[in-house]
Amino acid sequence: MEYDKRSKELISNISHDLKTPLTVIQGYSKGLLDGVAKNEEQTKKYLEAIMRKSIEMEGLLNQLTIFSKLETESFVLKQENKNLND
Numbered sequence: 001m002e003y004d005k006r007s008k009e010l011i012s013n014i015s016h017d018l019k020t021p022l023t024v025i026q027g028y029s030k031g032l033l034d035g036v037a038k039n040e041e042q043t044k045k046y047l048e049a050i051m052r053k054s055i056e057m058e059g060l061l062n063q064l065t066i067f068s069k070l071e072t073e074s075f076v077l078k079q080e081n082k083n084l085n086d
Helices: 002-033 040-072
Strands: none
Touching: 002 040
8 A cells, every 4th residue: 555655646746747847848938939039049048948848858757657667567677697897
């Protein structure tokens, strides 16, 4: 039961963490569409923020994907013996 509780909390936290970059992306995109950026420098600033936040979202989604694979047991660890001196 504790594992299920923590699992649900993790999914809830990731979902919450996804909302922040998504809100920023939507806000900057709307700003660009509304003509808030008056010059190339401002436009570049908005686009850079959109790019940073989309990369942040991608990282969060990758974490969620890994967690999902671990939950469904489709993730298999392959053990190998390695010589650390090599």
